Amino acid sequence: MSRVRVRFAPSPTGYLHVGGLRTALYNYLFARRNKGVLLLRIEDTDRSRYVEGAVDNLIRTLAWAGLEYDEGPGKEGGAGPYVQSERIATYRTHVEMLLASGNAYYAFDTPEELEEMRKEQEKLQVPVREYRRALDLSAEDVRRKLAAGTPAVVRMKMPPGETVAFEDIVRGNVEFSSDGLDDQVLLKSDGYPTYHLANVVDDHLMGITHVIRGEEWLPSTPKHVLLYRFFGWEPPLFAHLPLLLNPDKSKLSKRQGDVGVEEYRNKGFFPEALVNFVALLGWNPGDEREIFTLQELEKEFTLERVGKSGAVFNVEKLNWMNTEHLRRKPDAALLELTRPFLAGAGITNVSDGYMLDVIRLLKARVERPGEFVSTGMYFFRDPGSYDEQARKKHWKTETAPRLRQALSGFRDLASFSPGDVESVVRTTATVLGIGAGGLIHPLRLTVTGVAQGPGLFELMAVIGKETSIRRIDRGLSVLG
Numbered sequence: 001m002s003r004v005r006v007r008f009a010p011s012p013t014g015y016l017h018v019g020g021l022r023t024a025l026y027n028y029l030f031a032r033r034n035k036g037v038l039l040l041r042i043e044d045t046d047r048s049r050y051v052e053g054a055v056d057n058l059i060r061t062l063a064w065a066g067l068e069y070d071e072g073p074g075k076e077g078g079a080g081p082y083v084q085s086e087r088i089a090t091y092r093t094h095v096e097m098l099l100a101s102g103n104a105y106y107a108f109d110t111p112e113e114l115e116e117m118r119k120e121q122e123k124l125q126v127p128v129r130e131y132r133r134a135l136d137l138s139a140e141d142v143r144r145k146l147a148a149g150t151p152a153v154v155r156m157k158m159p160p161g162e163t164v165a166f167e168d169i170v171r172g173n174v175e176f177s178s179d180g181l182d183d184q185v186l187l188k189s190d191g192y193p194t195y196h197l198a199n200v201v202d203d204h205l206m207g208i209t210h211v212i213r214g215e216e217w218l219p220s221t222p223k224h225v226l227l228y229r230f231f232g233w234e235p236p237l238f239a240h241l242p243l244l245l246n247p248d249k250s251k252l253s254k255r256q257g258d259v260g261v262e263e264y265r266n267k268g269f270f271p272e273a274l275v276n277f278v279a280l281l282g283w284n285p286g287d288e289r290e291i292f293t294l295q296e297l298e299k300e301f302t303l304e305r306v307g308k309s310g311a312v313f314n315v316e317k318l319n320w321m322n323t324e325h326l327r328r329k330p331d332a333a334l335l336e337l338t339r340p341f342l343a344g345a346g347i348t349n350v351s352d353g354y355m356l357d358v359i360r361l362l363k364a365r366v367e368r369p370g371e372f373v374s375t376g377m378y379f380f381r382d383p384g385s386y387d388e389q390a391r392k393k394h395w396k397t398e399t400a401p402r403l404r405q406a407l408s409g410f411r412d413l414a415s416f417s418p419g420d421v422e423s424v425v426r427t428t429a430t431v432l433g434i435g436a437g438g439l440i441h442p443l444r445l446t447v448t449g450v451a452q453g454p455g456l457f458e459l460m461a462v463i464g465k466e467t468s469i470r471r472i473d474r475g476l477s478v479l480g
């Protein structure tokens with residue numbers, strides 16, 4: 001078989017949907033695994049949906065995710081241009097071919113007539129063939145109307161009573177009746193092609209071997225299969241990826257959470273984690289493994305392991321994966337990722353060494369880089385309040401005098417290592433005849449303001465003697 005060529009063909013609507021990321025990823029993985037070529041093609045023929053800057057944004061987002069394409073905008077191969085609005089003449093030529101072979105026709109419906117038909121179609125739930133009255137016009141009439149500048153579209157002429165069948169790699173044999181398909185517009189009155197025409201023409205001219213895309217395009221596929229036939233072309237192989245669902249099994253929607261890749265990026269999710277997460281939305285490795293790097297996925301991915309049933313987009317799972325990827329990252333990499341959050345919180349004057357200590361202590365406790373700053377705020381600022389529950393639980397009448405005793409031990413320390421802090425706490429507890437917990441919990445409350453965190457001795461050592469003592473002092477006066 002010829003070399004695998006696949007494409008990711010987004011419409012630049014302004015942002016990359018997580019479903020789009022999955023489509024891009026599966027195409028990327030399929031190309032890599034088969035030593036093939038991945039194209040990026042921009043499907044921007046719907047001028048009403050044009051969004052300034054959307055293409056750049058898309059390319060940036062793909063790069064962030066690590067999904068490099070081989071041909072596309074900015075990476076010319078032999079099959080370009082890769083932006084459909086730059087290929088208008090090509091579509092025009094191909095429409096002429098279909099008109100000549102009688103598989104397409106001009107229709108002169110006014111927008112009002114079309115609206116009328118659309119309503120009727122909705123009511124009857126079957127395709128309306130009324131626009132075919134254009135077929136009653138003589139060739140001469142058509143020429144005259146066109147010459148007079150009458151707005152016209154070109155429609156595909158659906159053959160009657162036919163079963164259009166194709167083999168889908170994911171779904172198996174798929175069949176549609178041509179009677180259920182309307183006479184799809186191929187060329188709009190503005191001279192731009194519709195998705196269907198441009199998509200088929202480009203997939204053919206760009207040598208695409210496999211069309212891997214979301215299930216929402218399945219109903220369009222019989223139209224495409226017919227177009228391939230009208231042109232006398234061999235269709236590519238199709239693989240339609242299962243729908244992405246909300247946890248309640250409805251179609252994934254903005255209303256139930258974020259769907260833009262950028263939104264996850266902005267929240268501090270790692271590209272590795274998001275990619276790992278979407279990889280498993282429809283594909284599985286055949287065993288229990290869940291954590292994969294992109295390189296591992298490149299080796300393992302096959303379309304045969306893509307399932308038919310909808311895949312639930314479970315944000316908790318994404319959180320968990322993000323944590324797993326975070327734990328695997330070197331501290332220095334996390335330091336870089338944390339910087340914007342420090343700046344965002346207005347925290348300056350934090351040395352790299354200090355921040356690396358914070359990262360070391362919190363690495364097992366956070367899910368995202370931003371949490372090194374938000375959860376770990378006590379590393380940067382004295383507590384402004386004290387956790388009410390911890391206070392009720394750990395702050396008794398006898399607590400203050402006990403802490404004062406530990407405090408004087410801390411003041412006497414010449415060095416403030418975790419071991420030094422620990423020995424003061426343990427010695428004081430022994431002298432008081434209590435368990436070390438009787439000091440540790442209230443100390444943590446005064447030093448951090450919260451009930452949970454990394455080991456107190458290490459934490460105090462990182463914060464330092466002066467700050468620890470200041471906070472314990474203040475806690476004693478506030479908490480009494």
Ligand code: GLU
Pocket residue numbers: 009010011043195199212213214217
């Ligand atoms: N432009 C379509 C989209 O936005 C491409 C569908 C396809 O891959 O054929 O998803």
